[in-house]
Amino acid sequence: MKALRLEHWQSPAVLRDVDRPEPGPGEVLVQVGGAGACHSDLHLMHEFGEGQLPWSPPFTLGHENAGWVHTLGDGVTGLEPGQPVAVVGAWGCGTCERCRADLETYCDHPERTRAPGGGGGLGLDGGMAEFLLVPDARHLVPLPDGLEPVHAAPLTDAALTPYHAVRRSWGKLGPGATAVVIGVGGLGHLGIQVLHATTAARIIAVDPRESARDLAKRSGADLVLAPGDALAATVREATGGIGADVVLDFVGSDETLLSAAAMVRQLGDLTLVGLGGGTLPVSFFSPPYEVSVQSTYWGNRHELVEVLDLASRGLLHAEVRVFGLEEAVTAYELLAAGAIDGRAVIAP
Template identity: 45%
Template structure:
């Protein structure tokens, strides 16, 4: 079968022929119908070998959907032919967090060597994929896998972050979204669906800001050194109740710090390598900073349910599996608007 693999440290991913895997007891094999690309893939591919901690080659793709193709011994929860999405943050399955469906916060995964597909385990950017447990599958229930596969991360991650802040986003509040790409453009829609907050979107060019308006932002601001002043002006000098930074780089986090109100909150969702100093005098009084990770299985079910109502749409650019390396190059240089999806 064809698979998009990260083969060697420092080299771009490539399409390779590898054997079709066989499911072991408790596992499920999917025939992949769609797999999303993500900046997290580039983050992993940028790690040195000493930090990476897992073997290469590795099939990429932590956003995956497919049709159940073969069941390992003992699997009864799904049937061959079922159309499913993969819940990506795999945990031990036995701790308090995992038993509540919050495998994204499993305290045992790292020490047990359990890693998400495409981010350590073999992923879904291939013709077939092995899912380690039926509990990591969620029924699509009629959703188009190509259009909605990205919700397994690009929807689930902002949903988890926004849901945590719902009490801080009542009528009259303001939410700032920094970065309106793969996660951010879905985050804007989730904010509009779940809250009455005014949404201010920031990005680096007019094309991306126009897209942010199309998906529901009330105001758009160029992401530069003048952005905090613009946000203050739009909020009567008060600042934003919550800033969601879907970039996470040093400049955007400085914008977040300078834009949040007293007793507000900053959600550092992006993995751009920046940080926010927290202490007396470094952020407004009472302001909190949180670094959420992915989301729970029940939240993925909620995200897909929200999509079925028509309130979430993912802007998708489709690629054949042979063109996946080109798609990754375009993702890296910022020329993808929305989400890139590989269709084997």
């Protein structure tokens, strides 16, 4: 079968012929229906090097995946061939305290997994191929009726990650609160929808691209802004001089982190999701008093179930641009050039 492979750090992915995997005991072979192209893959291709992550190439890309159950390994019950499923992406050991608490992103026994903190597409072979080998049936969530794999795939990361991040701040997002989303790409446009569907907050979205700001409006933002020197002051003005209760940074550059710190209010949350490589100086006087600064990583199985439920009720909808596997390299080039609105999804 064809697969989009990351063969080395610091190199673009390439389409190769690989053997179709066979599911062993407990494993499930999934026929891929959609695999989202995440900006993290661009960081993998162009920025990371040996030793920076706990795993290395070669592997097939594609860590946000959905499709249909194809073949069940020995002993797998509760799934039927042909059944549409979404894949929970982080594959921990499954037995430690964290994994049993549905926190496989932070498995306590990385030595028991082959890709600590990762999974298919992040250390192990992912979904940018005709078939994906899933090492345990617990990583599969049946799709609700009416949700196609091509739209479900981005929900497993581009929606799940903001859902996990927003959830941490639910207590600060009641009526009268303001949330700011910085970066309205794959994650950001779904982050706005998550805020809209699960909180009462007023939503301000920031992106330099006009088409992304249009997407932000369609996704439920109340106010859209372009970044620039006046950004933090404009957010303060729009919040009666107070600042935003929660700022979600889906870019993570020096510039976005500094403006996030300048627009968040006292006791607010500054949540860093983007891997833009920026740093934020922290002193007693900045960010404002008692702001919680946190990074967040991906999400959990039960959160994905909730995300899929919101999508099945029409409250979350990934805006997708679909590419064939042959066009996957082009899709990443377009993503790198800022020419994708919403999410590029590879449908093999």
